[in-house]
Amino acid sequence: MSQLNETHDPSLQSWVDSANQPGNGFPIQNLPFGVFREKGGSGAFRIGVAIGDKVLDLSALADRQPWNGAASEALDACRSGRLNGLMALGQAHWSALRLALSRALRVGSALRPVLEPLLLERNAVEHNLPAHIGDYTDFYISVHHATSVGKQFRPDNPLLPNYKWVPIGYHGRASTIGVSGQAFPRPVGQMRPAAEGSPPQFGPCRRLDYELELGVFIGQGNPQGQRINIEDAESHIFGLCILNDWSARDVQAWEYQPLGPFLAKNFASTISPWVVTLEALAPFREALKRPDGDPQPLPYLSSPANTESGAFNVQLEVLLSTRESRAKGLEPARLSSSNFRDAYWSIAQLVTHHTVNGCKLQPGDLFGTGTLSGPEEGEQASLLELTGNGQTPITLPWGEQRGFLEDHDEVILRAHCSKPGYPTISLGECSGTVLPAV
Numbered sequence: 001m002s003q004l005n006e007t008h009d010p011s012l013q014s015w016v017d018s019a020n021q022p023g024n025g026f027p028i029q030n031l032p033f034g035v036f037r038e039k040g041g042s043g044a045f046r047i048g049v050a051i052g053d054k055v056l057d058l059s060a061l062a063d064r065q066p067w068n069g070a071a072s073e074a075l076d077a078c079r080s081g082r083l084n085g086l087m088a089l090g091q092a093h094w095s096a097l098r099l100a101l102s103r104a105l106r107v108g109s110a111l112r113p114v115l116e117p118l119l120l121e122r123n124a125v126e127h128n129l130p131a132h133i134g135d136y137t138d139f140y141i142s143v144h145h146a147t148s149v150g151k152q153f154r155p156d157n158p159l160l161p162n163y164k165w166v167p168i169g170y171h172g173r174a175s176t177i178g179v180s181g182q183a184f185p186r187p188v189g190q191m192r193p194a195a196e197g198s199p200p201q202f203g204p205c206r207r208l209d210y211e212l213e214l215g216v217f218i219g220q221g222n223p224q225g226q227r228i229n230i231e232d233a234e235s236h237i238f239g240l241c242i243l244n245d246w247s248a249r250d251v252q253a254w255e256y257q258p259l260g261p262f263l264a265k266n267f268a269s270t271i272s273p274w275v276v277t278l279e280a281l282a283p284f285r286e287a288l289k290r291p292d293g294d295p296q297p298l299p300y301l302s303s304p305a306n307t308e309s310g311a312f313n314v315q316l317e318v319l320l321s322t323r324e325s326r327a328k329g330l331e332p333a334r335l336s337s338s339n340f341r342d343a344y345w346s347i348a349q350l351v352t353h354h355t356v357n358g359c360k361l362q363p364g365d366l367f368g369t370g371t372l373s374g375p376e377e378g379e380q381a382s383l384l385e386l387t388g389n390g391q392t393p394i395t396l397p398w399g400e401q402r403g404f405l406e407d408h409d410e411v412i413l414r415a416h417c418s419k420p421g422y423p424t425i426s427l428g429e430c431s432g433t434v435l436p437a438v
Contacts, residue, residue, distance in 0.1 A: 001234050001305050001348075005095075007031075007102040008283050010422045014105045015112050016119070018052030025416060025426025026050045026122075028105050029283075031098060032239070032274035032428070033083055036125040045081040045128045050274055050428075051105055054119040064114055066104065070096035083131045083217075083238070083275065087363035090220040091235045098279055127179050127273035130241070131217060131364035136177060137354060138213075138245055138265070138368035139169040143344040145373035148385045164295055167345045167353045169370075172245075173266035177366070180430045184268040186407060186437040189251035204437035205248035207390060208405040212318050212381035212413055214340060214427075215243035215271050216347050216367040224360040230303045233348035234278060236361065240314075240347075242272035242413050242430035243368050249384055249404065269368070272413075272430040280425060284417040285309040286341050300356060301349045310346035314427070315339055316372055316415050318381065323408040325398050332412055333396045338374035338381050340415075407436045 007029065013020050014028040026032070028051065035045045036055055046059035058078040067075065074097035077085035086094070104111040140146055143163070150158025162168065178184070186208060190200040219238035222228050228236055245265065252264030288310040296302065316339065319332035350367055373381040380386045383404050387393055390403030405411070415427035 001309065004282055005099070007098055007279070012102070013107045014051060015107050015109065016052045016054055016105060018054065019105075021052070023424050024052055025424055025428075026052055027423035027425070028102060029423050030276065030280050030425045031101055032276040032280070033086070033130065034274045035081060035083065035128045035130050036120075036273075038120070039124055039126045047078040047080070047083060047086070049101060050122060053122050055122050055125055056101075056105075056115060057118040057120065060118045061115065066111055066114055067100050071100035075100075081128070082364070084364040087131060087217065087219040087238045088221070094219070094238065094277060095279060098277065129177065129179050129271070130273065130275050133174040133177055133364055133366045134362050135365045136172040136174040136269070136368070137169050137365075138172045138370060139167055139345070139350055140370040141167060141343045141345040141350070142369075142371055142373050142381070144342065144375050144379070145371040145381060145385065148373060148380065152389050164344070165298070167350055169350070169354070170260045172261070172269070172368070174366070176266060177269045177271060178432075180270060180272050180428070180432070182268060182270045183433040183435050184246075185435045187248045187251065187263070187267040188437055189248060189263045190254055191250045192254045200254060205251055206404070207249035208434060209247045209249050209383045210318065210405065210411045210413075211245040211247055211371040212316055212336075212338065213243040213245055213372055214314065214369045214415065215241040216350065216369065217241065217275055218351070218361045218365040218367070219363055221362040221365070222355055222360060225358040226355075227358060228351055228355045228361075230301060230306055230348055230352045233351040236351055237278050237347060239275040239277040240281065240427060241275050242415050242427050244270040244411060244413055244430055244432055245368050245371075246270070246432070247382070249389070268432070270430055270432040271366075272428040274428040276425065276427050281312050281314070281417060283422055284313040284419065284425070286311045286313050288346050290344070297349065301352060306346055306348050310348055311341045311343065312417070313339065313341045313419070314415050314417050316381070316413070319412040319414070320396070320402070321410045321412070322396070322400055322406065324400055325396070328398060330398055332410070335394070336378055336380050336386060338372050338379040340369070340372055342374045343369060343372060405434050407434055409434050
């Protein structure tokens with residue numbers, strides 16, 4: 001479990017001036033990893049680190065060989081266009097590289113003349129997926145979301161008996177995960193028959209939804225047949241990103257029994273371009289809380305460290321813009337906000353449960369947390385909840401209404417960590433736009 005060290009010192013300042021601006025989101029205490037190239041270019045994507053309003057080109061820095069030991073080995077793994085090689089090296093190498101970068105980017109660093117020519121403007125680059133995602137598993141770790149959705153279909157018994165005992169998940173489709181800015185056609189599929197005994201309807205989804213989630217990138221994997229214990233689970237997690245797991249609710253309602261989500265979930269998922277390491281989030285750890293009277297996790301899902309500090313204070317929000325609002329030059333409407341600390345299961349528990357039967361995880365595998373709704377009004381993280389399955393549409397500030405998403409709607413997800421006396425750590429932004437069905 002990552003601990004506080006010198007890279008978390010809130011007084012640290014960078015010679016990259018923009019990194020010192022209050023609320024910029026990418027101070028020297030953050031240093032998230034991503035994959036980029038010059039906007040509109042045709043060259044190869046490269047690995048970089050965000051610092052202030054700049055990107056440091058780590059692929060180019062590797063040619064300068066500024067360090068020795070584990071930091072040098074980790075930097076050498078950044079020569080490719082994906083983070084999988086760095087992820088595979090493990091926590092000691094990630095920490096060594098983070099420490100070396102932190103020292104090199106601090107005010108007074110002797111390495112400034114080496115690094116400064118390798119900085120690019122963040123708004124002048126475009127992104128690719130941070131890693132090759134071999135497998136994707138989506139979980140369901142918000143009890144508030146599970147209860148809210150369950151009430152719509154099972155008012156007297158919203159939570160199924162297994163929910164408070166086992167982290168529920170399903171295996172998703174990795175091939176249609178895209179990076180922020182993704183635009184995709186409205187999905188089509190079968191939907192529930194209009195009348196008993198008639199054939200199902202087929203056509204474009206009419207109840208398209210977003211899901212506000214976080215993504216968990218696996219770093220070092222495990223051999224098949226070897227489980228990852230709860231005490232070691234976080235050492236296998238490279239970092240977090242923002243995730244929108246788009247959902248075709250009407251397709252889902254018809255197809256999900258008896259085997260679960262399929263076409264309703266496989267047409268698109270969108271992630272933010274920057275991966276914030278678990279180490280960078282150490283100052284925002286909190287106790288993992290369960291309501292009094294709820295069952296305690298089984299022993300393989302429990303440890304003192306996970307109970308005491310397995311949750312993270314990550315503030316989340318959803319915004320929506322439409323073709324009409326953009327034409328009028330209006331700012332996106334804020335739909336809701338919630339916090340990751342309200343999740344029922346921790347990310348360490350997800351890793352442990354996923355491997356308890358010997359399942360092999362690999363560097364770059366992605367877990368989705370599931371929709372991260374909170375306990376209060378205004379903390380619903382999907383339109384399914386916000387609008388009561390479309391029965392009570394929301395009215396946007398410019399007068400349009402939405403029960404579910406319309407063509408040309410853009411959903412923007414944001415996440416950040418903040419607390420008094422510490423720089424704000426941003427996870428960036430995750431945006432996606434719905435195009436007409438084809």
